[in-house]
Amino acid sequence: MPTVLVTGANRGLGLEFARQYAAAGWTVHATCRQPEAADALRALAEASPDKVRVHPLNVTDHARVDALAEELAGEAIDVLLNNAGAFGNRAGFGSSDYSVWERTVWTNTFGPMKLAEAFVEHVARSERKVIANVTSKMGSIADNTSGSYYIYRSTKAALNMITKSMAIDLAPRGIRTVVLHPGWVKTDMGGPSAPLDPPESVAGMRRVIDGLSAETSGSFFDYSGAEVPW
Ligand SMILES: NC(=O)c1ccc[n+]([C@@H]2O[C@H](COP(=O)([O-])OP(=O)(O)OC[C@H]3O[C@@H](n4cnc5c(N)ncnc54)[C@H](OP(=O)(O)O)[C@@H]3O)[C@@H](O)[C@H]2O)c1
Numbered sequence: 001m002p003t004v005l006v007t008g009a010n011r012g013l014g015l016e017f018a019r020q021y022a023a024a025g026w027t028v029h030a031t032c033r034q035p036e037a038a039d040a041l042r043a044l045a046e047a048s049p050d051k052v053r054v055h056p057l058n059v060t061d062h063a064r065v066d067a068l069a070e071e072l073a074g075e076a077i078d079v080l081l082n083n084a085g086a087f088g089n090r091a092g093f094g095s096s097d098y099s100v101w102e103r104t105v106w107t108n109t110f111g112p113m114k115l116a117e118a119f120v121e122h123v124a125r126s127e128r129k130v131i132a133n134v135t136s137k138m139g140s141i142a143d144n145t146s147g148s149y150y151i152y153r154s155t156k157a158a159l160n161m162i163t164k165s166m167a168i169d170l171a172p173r174g175i176r177t178v179v180l181h182p183g184w185v186k187t188d189m190g191g192p193s194a195p196l197d198p199p200e201s202v203a204g205m206r207r208v209i210d211g212l213s214a215e216t217s218g219s220f221f222d223y224s225g226a227e228v229p230w
Pocket of ligand 1: 059060107181183186187189191194
């Protein structure tokens with residue numbers, strides 16, 4: 001069975017990814033900042049100890065990313081799933097908080113890039129060879145009709161760009177990349193008014209990952225499989 005590594009697997013969409021891949025029989029490397037506080041994830045791992053392994057990982061800690069890549073050296077990772085993300089804040093034009101912005105770019109942009117660089121050999125030795133980055137439609141320049149949200153939009157737009165470059169650079173090794181918009185989903189980030197529940201969003205994103213081909217590598221899809229304009 002294939003193997004997936006998920007970041008931010010303790011709650012929200014990341015936890016649902018871990019649940020669904022485990023239920024489908026995959027081996028799941030579920031990473032999160034504080035495993036000791038991740039009750040739902042630990043319960044999942046205890047229910048399927050041979051399938052779900054929990055690893056501490058703050059994606060902004062590059063030494064820890066390298067250490068985990070070393071711990072898993074020799075293992076194949078079919079899908080590297082960069083899910084962990086942060087919203088930053090909603091400060092409008094004139095009120096930018098650059099320290100919040102910096103922390104957010106470390107999470108949303110540098111995090112997935114560093115994970116890809118650290119785990120590229122694990123992905124390359126797998127069958128499926130996919131790097132999937134969870135972005136947002138708010139990172140689409142074409143879709144931006146309401147302005148503001150400088151931090152979140154820019155860090156996700158940058159993630160979109162690096163995902164496209166990786167698709168080109170890693171194609172000779174058979175590695176495919178994709179950016180995924182989950183829809184607006186009921187999580188701590190999406191809030192209670194969101195129309196989608198995590199199971200539907202994640203099932204859709206898993207279908208998109210399953211269907212990714214060499215031709216569609218480097219694309220921007222939403223959870224339903226519709227292409228999102230850049
Ligand atoms: N929900 C939506 O409507 C929506 C829409 C578009 C895109 N997205 C994207 O979907 C992804 C998942 O979001 P969500 O809705 O599940 O959000 P969420 O409920 O707020 O969960 C965010 C996850 O990211 C983790 N995280 C944040 N910073 C991290 C770091 N430095 N290192 C490791 N993990 C970190 C959090 O861990 P802690 O518990 O330790 O904080 C948590 O597990 C994000 O990339 C988000 O931008 C969500």
